Amino acid sequence: MNKLLAFFQEPSAVRLAIAPEVLATLVEKGELHATDFRCLDLRSKRIVWKMFLLLAMSKLGGNLHHSERH
Template structure:
């Protein structure tokens, strides 16, 4: 029986499905990074791209708000 089981390798990756809001929360907290996973289809890749852009925008706005209190932040074109 051991010989039979030795033919099967341990998988190189675990394929999961995760809700975008959960993924965004983990990424926002720094618990999950873009280098920790890969997208398996174009739709997922587009969701992740939008998520990363949104997180970057909010972090940039927060950084500008903290460095220039009282000044209005303007959006980047």
């Protein structure tokens, strides 16, 4: 991968669009973290914020149900 980046002059960022479903899958699998990217507009930021909020709620909800059984 470094050989590919060496072709370019120190890229500060790569701008691309990604489907929300693909982003959600990568985040859910832990392959992409909130610190790995930034949103370029408010609408995208709201979508990502809700995505992370729902993911956190689902993880907390799963842990709460698990701990209630024990």
